[in-house]
Amino acid sequence: MNFFTTVLAFVLALGPLIVIHELGHYLVARLCGVRVLRFSVGMGRVVWSRRFGRDQTEWAVSALPLGGYVKMLDSRDPETAPKDDADLEREFTRQSVWKRIAIVAAGPMANFLVAIGLMAALYMHGVDEPSARLRALPETSLAHQAGMRGGDTVTAVNGNPVRSWSELRWQVMHAAVDKLDARLELRGDHGGTYSATIPAATVGALDVEGDVMDALGMSPWRPAPRVQDVLAGGAGQRAGLQKDDLVLRVDGRPVVDGIAFIEAVRGAPGKTLQLDVDRGGRTVTLPLTPENDGKGTGVIRVMVAQAPEMVTVTSGPFEAIARGAERTWDTSIMTLKMIGKMLTGEASWKNVTGPITIADYAGQTARIGLVSYLQFIAFISISLGVMNLLPIPVLDGGHLLYYSLEVLTGRPLPARVGEIAQRAGVGLLFMLMALAVFNDLVRLF
Template sequence: MEQVLWSIGGFIVALGLVVTFHEFGHFWVARRCGVKVLTFSIGFGKPLYKWRGKDGTDYQIAAVPLGGYVRMLDHEVDAVESEHQVSESFRAKSVGQRFAIVLAGPLANFVFAIAALWIMLMIGMPAVKPIIGAITPDSIAERAGVPSGAQIVAVDQRRVQDWQDVNLALVRRIGDAQTVLTVRNRDGIEEQITLPLGQWQFDPDRDSTIASLGMDVFRPAISNEIAFISDASPAANSDLQVGDKIVAINGTQSGNWEQIRSFIAAHPDQLVTVTVLRNGREQQIPVQLGDNDGVGFLGIVPYQEAYPDEYRFTLQYGPIAALQGGVERTWQLMGLTMSMLKKLVTGDVSVSNLSGPVGIAQGAGAHASYGLVYFLSFMALISVSLGILNLLPIPMLDGGHLLFYLVEWVRGKPVPEHIQELSFRAGLLILMTLLVITLFNDIGRLFA
C-alpha cells in the first residue's frame, strides 16, 4: 500500500511540475509576442482552485492531474470588441511568432531537465564506480573476453562515471550490431573490448542491460551469518538467532548465500532442517518455510561486507560545473530518446518496451522513495521525453502545429481548414493507439 501511495504521489508531482513548465513556456513566449492568454490550467476538468491575475488571465488547478493547457485569445472563435483585441489574438500573429509560441513548450521541457539535473549535481548523488562483478558463463560478455573485477571507463569512446552512465549508454545501443567497452583492469591497464550485439536478448521487465549482456555489478561478499530476523516470519517462529551461521539445509552443505536463497525459494511451505553454527557448535533447527506467491521465504537478512571506500564517490559539482553537467546529460537524454524513437520506427526496438501512465507512476514512486536527487533525475528524463514527444510531426501535438506553420511559411498562406481537421483526427487516432499499446504493456507488466 505504501508503494502505491508513493507511485500516485510521485506521478502527480512529477507530471504536474513537468507539464506546468511546458505550459509556462507557451505562456511566457505568448505574452512576449503580445498574445492575450485567457486561461492557464494545470490539469483538466473541473477547476478545484481558480483566480484571476492582474494580467486578466484565469489561473486554475483542475481535477484531473494528467496534463494542462494554455488557452489564448482567438478572434475567429472568441468575441472581440475592438481592433486592439484582434491584435492580441494568437491567430492574428505572424507565422514566425506562432511558431515561436508553440516551440516554446518543448524547449521549456529541455530547460526544466537542465535545471533539475543542475540541482541534482549541486546537491550531490551517491554513486559507485562501474566495477564488473561475476561474468555469466557462455554470455556475450564472456565470449567477448570481458574481465571480472575491471572498471568500465567508457562506452563507445564516451567516458562513464557510474553504472547509470553505463546503463544509458547501453540502452542507446539496443538494436545495433555492436558496442565497444573500454575497461581498466586492477593494474590500471586499459583495453577496448567489442561486444557483438546481434544475439542480444534484452527484456527490461526481466533484467537490466548489464545483466542481459552477462555482466554482474560488483557487490561486496555476502556471508551465511544471520544479521537480521523479520518479525512474524518463519525464522522468528523458530529457534534461529541473529549471529547463527547457516552451514547446511536438510543435510546439504551450503557454500554460499546464493545456494541458501535458491533452496529456500524453491521449497515454499515446507518443513526443513537448518544446520547452524552457534558458539562454535553445530545445531539442527526445524523451520517451516513460508509461501509468498509460490516462492519460499525464511525472513532473514545475511551479513554483507562493507562496500570498499575506493569504489564509492559522490557525484557533486559547483554551480558552474553542475550547469555544464546538466546541459551535457540533458543532451545525452535527448539523443537517447531520439535514438529509441528511430529504432521503434525501423523495428529494431519492439513497441512492447513502451511504458504508459502506469509505468511512469511506478517509476516516479520508486525514485521518490529513494530520495530527492533520484527523483530529480527521473523528472529530467520524463521532461526530455515529453519535449521530444511533443516535437513529433503528429497533428494534435506541438510538432504537428509546427509542421503546419512551416507549410504556411513556404506557401504564403495557411493550410486549408478541412485538411487541418482531417489531420487532427488522424493525429488523435495515432495518439489513442499509442495510449492503448502503452496501457496494455503496463498491465502486462503488472500481472507478469
C-alpha cells in the same frame, strides 16, 4: 498507504510539469505581444478564477487536477476571436510564422529546461550510485569472452568516461541501439589498464527492451560473503555461524561474494551444506542445513554483506549544467530511436506505457528517496517534451509541422486540410492512449 503514496507522487510529478509546460507557452506568447485570455491549471470546468495585469488575464483552477492550458486571442475560435480592432495585432494567427513557432515550441523547451535544471542540481548535490566495478563474470558470458574480468572497473565506453553503473549501462545501451562495437576501457583490480571490445554484431543483437547488462553477463561488484548478523533460532545459529565469519567455500566450491552465498543457500532447502569459513584467521568447517520456507527456497536467518560498492557522482556548477544538458539530449535521442524501432518493428509496442505505469514508478521512486524521485521527474519531463514534439496534429509537434510547411511554401496550410489533420490526430492520440492503458493493465494483472 502505498496506494496513497503512489497517487500523491504521481500527481506531484506530472501536475507541476504540465503547468510548467503551459507556462512556457504563456511567457513566450506575452514576449511576442500575443494577448493571453486565460491560464488554467487543470482541465474541465473552472472552479476558481481571478483576473490580473493590464490584459486582465484570467488565472483559473479547473476541476481535473492533471493538465492545463493557455487560451490566447485567436480568430479561429469564435469564443477567443478579437472583439474590437485594437486587439487585432495581438491576435495569435496574425503573428509572424517565427513568432508562432517560438510560442508553440516554448512548452516542450520548458520541459527540457526543467530536466536540465533537476539533473544539474542532482549532479551538484552528489548522487550515490553503484560503481562501475564488475562482479565475477561467468566464463561462458559474452563479457568474459571479450576479455573482461571480475573485480575490474570500467572507466570508459567508446571514449565516453563512465563513473557509475548507470552511466556504464547507458553507454552500452547506446551502442546496442546504434549497433556499434562496445569498446570498454578497464582498470585492473591489481593495477594496470586494458581494453576489451564486444563486436557490433553481438551488441546489436541484444534485446534493448530487457537488461542488456545481464545479457552480457555483467553485474555490479559485490563484497565478500561476510556474516553481518546471526538471528536467534535460525539454521545459521544452529550451524554455529558467528558475526564477522567470512564464508570461503560451500561444498568445496569457492564463494565469490554475498550474492553467490545467498543463491547457494536458497537453492538447497533441507540439504546439508559444508561451509568453510574464515574466523579470525583460521578456517572452520560447519554443517549448514537451510530450512524450507514452504515455497521451495532455503533460508538460514543470517544477514550477509551484499550491497554493491557505491560511488558518489558529483560535479561543479558549470560541469553539472553541461552534464544535465548532455543527459537530457541523450535521453531525448534515445527515446526517438526507440520510437523509430517500434515503427519499424524492431522493438515491441509493449514499450508504450500509460498513466498506471507512470504512477507505479512515481510511487516506487518516492519510497526509495528524494534523489530517485527527482531523477524520475526529470525523465518524465524529458518524455513530455519529446512526446509533445512528435509531428502529430493536436500536439505541439503537429503545429510546428504546419508552420514549417508555411516557412517552406510561403503560405499557411489551408483551413480544410488543418481540420482533417486535427481529426486524424485526435483519433491517433486516442489509439495511442488506449494502447498505453492496455499495456499498463497487462503489466498490472
